[in-house]
Amino acid sequence: MSISSGLSANEVPALVVSSQDDPNVLERAAAEDYSLHIVPLSWRSSRLSVSMAWFGLMSAMFWVVVGSTVTLAVGTIDTLIGIALSAVSYGAINSVVSRYAAKTGTSVSLFSRALFGRAGSAFAAALFGVTITYYVVAEGAIVASALHAYLPALPIALCALIVVVYQAPLAMRGVSTWLDKINGVLLPLYLIGLVGSVVWAIVRYGYSNDWLTYEPEGAADLGVPGWWFAYTVYMGVWVVTMMAWDFARFGRPEDAKFNGRVTFGTPFYVMTLLVNAVVGIFLAHTIEIEGALSEESAILGIVSLMGFWGLLWVVVSQTRVNSGNFYLASTNVQNFFARAFNLTLPRVFWLGVVAVVVYVMMLTNVLTWILQALSYQGVIIVSWVAIALTHILVASRGIFPHVPPAEFRPGRVPSINPAGVFAWGASSLVGIMMVAFRGASGAVWAPPVSCVLAAGLYGIALRYSKPSWFTLDRPFDPRDEVADPWESRVQCHRCGDSYIAYEMDRDPSAGHQAICLACASNAPSFLRAAELEAAAHRPV
Structure with a gap:
């Protein structure tokens, strides 16, 4: 009784x-993609479909720009060592979270309820949505910059508008109904452009090892080895773990091992982080452009070298990645407003809102403040990743029996989970303070300190937690x-x-x-x- x-x-x-399946649900799912629900097994995608949708991230010019930018600070060798270590870390982390996402069918927003409660999960959705919106801006700005370089008569504001108008509608449908297909079609063009740009540069300018031995003049004393600086910069992009989660939830459980090892594992990040960086660094130091090396050198060099074909490669690459970015941004903004304000509107509406915000932000010179932005948003993301991994480890292995794997139903989780909220808030605050007040040294150490602190605090909190904190x-x-x-x-x-x-x-x-x-x-x-x-x- x-x-x-x-x-x-x-x-x-x-x-x-x-x-x-309910026919009405299936009709909406073509666009909504179960954004506010669990993905049923009947909506899961094959290995190929998931990989094609996810591999859009591979072609992001952002990786080319960041690699070139880090090289300006620490030189090529240290940059490549740091990126190689990052590829291994990314693969290990995202192999774990991708399998868990496929097992539970949860999104980042829904899983965060298990970590922080209903209210805390709304902040996670907002953080993810805002962060991905920033990446939409960065990737879109790269296309706008390339278009302006090719057609200088077009004002940069018009170039930005063209980019948003053509990219945003590509995210109107979901992962398995559209994104996998468009990215599959464009993948060969991206690979042809990647190889072709290197060959073109060698034919035009010849080959020299100078790009590989580059050391910046008057480099700032960072207080740490250059490779560690490079590694911590890429920690600032651990938002990729959240992205991997929201794509992996569409994978079939029987494919979880393969997807964990390959699709979301280290081989993918070797290509995405390391190969893209190598190409970007080589092009930036090989192609002759006016002025000093800068964050945009590789992009401007590609257009200068290859003309229309260079512009086409940039457009193809950014179309692949930004279709997914627009999708993730709109989904998480939708989740935030639905959870925080009970404002449930179609994802397509929020896609329009994101597009307007992106255009306004693109009117700023976003490519000049990439590293600074990564420093601040990175510590909060890194803390979330550390807490998520700790929870998965503890719950999966039954270390503390009172900690459930992932209860996400709003009527069966409390409003606030003190364990997660305390660990996330404290570790993020420490990291932000280090970035803000400890100069270059603080920015370098903030991500790893936040990561270790978040995992430690959450682990201790779990040891002394009560079942009512979780369910x-x-x-x-x-x-x-x-x-x-x-x-x-x-x-x-x-x-x-x-x-x-x-x-x-x-x-x-x-x-x-x-x-x-x-x-x-x-x-x-x-x-x-x-x-x-x-x-x-x-x-x-």
Whole structure:
């Protein structure tokens, strides 16, 4: 007998169960891509589809620009050593998170509920959305800069507008319905351009090892080896882990090992980080352009060397990566406003909002403040990654039995999880203070310090945590009422649509009828009733 409701299990309303996907849900999923829901197994994609969608990140000119920029500070050899170590780290981390994302079908926003509670997860969605929007700006600015270099008569503001107008609509559909296909078609063109630019430069200017032995004149004393500086700069781009998570959730569980080792593993980052950097550094130091080396040298050099074909390569490369960036930015902005303000609007609407913000930001000279921006946003992202990995390790191995793997349903997680909020807030604050007040040395050490501190604080907090920090103990779980919570679809009493039982709950404010994840997240009456039911159900 339930203490909270006075109902026995056979007195609650029967679930309306089906074994097939709801046609209305499938129609919306073509654009929404289950952005506010768990990805069902029927919507999962093949290895090839997931890899084609994810490999769009590989062609980002951002990696070319960052590699060239770091070289200006520490020289080529130290830069390449730092990037190689980063590729190994990226592969190890994202192999773990990609498998977990495929296992749970959760997004970064949903998984963050297990770490920080409902309120804390809204901030995670905002952080991810804002950060990815910044990358949309950076990648778009590269195309605008290349277009302006090729057609100087076009004002840079018009170039930026052209870029946003053609790129944003490419993200109107989802990962498995469009992004995998467009990136698959453009992948050969990107690879041809990558190899062709190097060959073209050698034919035009000849080959010299000067790019490989480059050392900056009057380099600042960073107080650490140059390779460590390079490594910590790339720690500032650990937002890639969040990106990998939101793509990996579309992978099939049986492909998780392959995707973890290959698609999201070290081989991908060797190509993405190291090869792109090598090409960027070589081109920046080989192609003759006016003025000193700068953050844009490689891009301007490509257009100067290859003319229209160079511009085309830049456009193809950035189209691949920014279609995915626009998708991730719009999805997480949608999640934030849905969770924080109960404002549930189609993802396409938020895509338009992101496009407007991106255009305004592109009117700034974004390429000149890349490293500074990475320093600040990096410490917060690094802290999230450290906490996520710690939670996965502890929950998967049962180190602390009271820590659940990933409860994300809003009626079964508390508003705030003190363990995660404290660890994330404290480690991020320390890192930000180091960047702001400790100069170059602080910026170098902030990411690793934040990472270690976040993992340590969260691990200690887990040791002394209470089960109520992670879950609201309530009766009548739809997962326990069906044969297979991943295959059975249950109808929601609020929206009338059917979703997998794995994400469903019962609504104590409406006679314990079934309610889906999105409706539960945006129903204050449900959340209040769920908390009261959990309090009444708590053992005396």
